[in-house]
Amino acid sequence: MNIGIIGSGNIGGNLTRRFSALGHNVFVANSRGPESLADLAAETGATPVSVHEAARRGDVVIVTIPEKNIPDLPRDLFAGVPDDVVVVDTGNYYPQQRDGRIAGIEDGTIESRWVSQQLGRPVVKAFNNIYAEHLLKSGRPAGDPNRIALPVAGDDDRAKSVVMNLIDELGFDGIDAGGIDESWRQQPGTPVYAADFDAEGVRRALASASRERKPEWRAKSGDKAAGRE
């Protein structure tokens, strides 16, 4: 499969490593341009590209940059990209530690719904609740009793099944977590977040999540507005 990855940090770098090792063609981009990705390319065999090219070369395009930087992506990032290209959002909103205030999310828009609005494309939310290090090292064969499961939320069942198949290849169980409007169940602060549960544990954690955004996951008064908002 051709996989575009926008963001080459903790998550983007490790997804580049794992998908390349599995034999996929990875096209990876960051904010500093393809020249800055020479080491990652040499290590993995992935092709360093611009963000526009990553969006155009993938059958699946994974957007994995800090939430505050989402509005900085080019407005025409997905212009002309076919509708059947699956866009994945790995993002989490960290208002107090990293992102500052994002008004849309503070006003009640679910994080991945807000990302989808910014990108102008439907997204599948996945990989947001597992540490990058575990994504790299904790994959196990199907049926292993210690296999970690990952929630996958999105409004398009075909797109979700494409992502769940990739998750299976990486050595994790993909769990259908409902539509994007249900994806608050896997946001920071919920029971499934960074918990490394198995399939049954993920289902239980999603079902027991509370919609309320806790104070530690809200911007504080005076926090700077993020991006172009």
Ligand SMILES: NC(=O)c1ccc[n+]([C@@H]2O[C@H](COP(=O)([O-])OP(=O)(O)OC[C@H]3O[C@@H](n4cnc5c(N)ncnc54)[C@H](OP(=O)(O)O)[C@@H]3O)[C@@H](O)[C@H]2O)c1
């Ligand atoms: N770290 C984790 O364990 C973890 C786990 C699950 C989910 N997440 C979430 O996944 C997202 C990415 O996290 P991360 O830890 O991988 O971030 P990170 O290590 O800080 O890396 C961020 C990457 O985004 C790139 N970037 C920033 N602005 C960009 C722009 N405008 N255009 C293109 N690329 C841009 C950066 O480019 P440069 O390299 O050029 O600076 C960098 O490669 C975040 O929302 C995070 O909350 C993280």
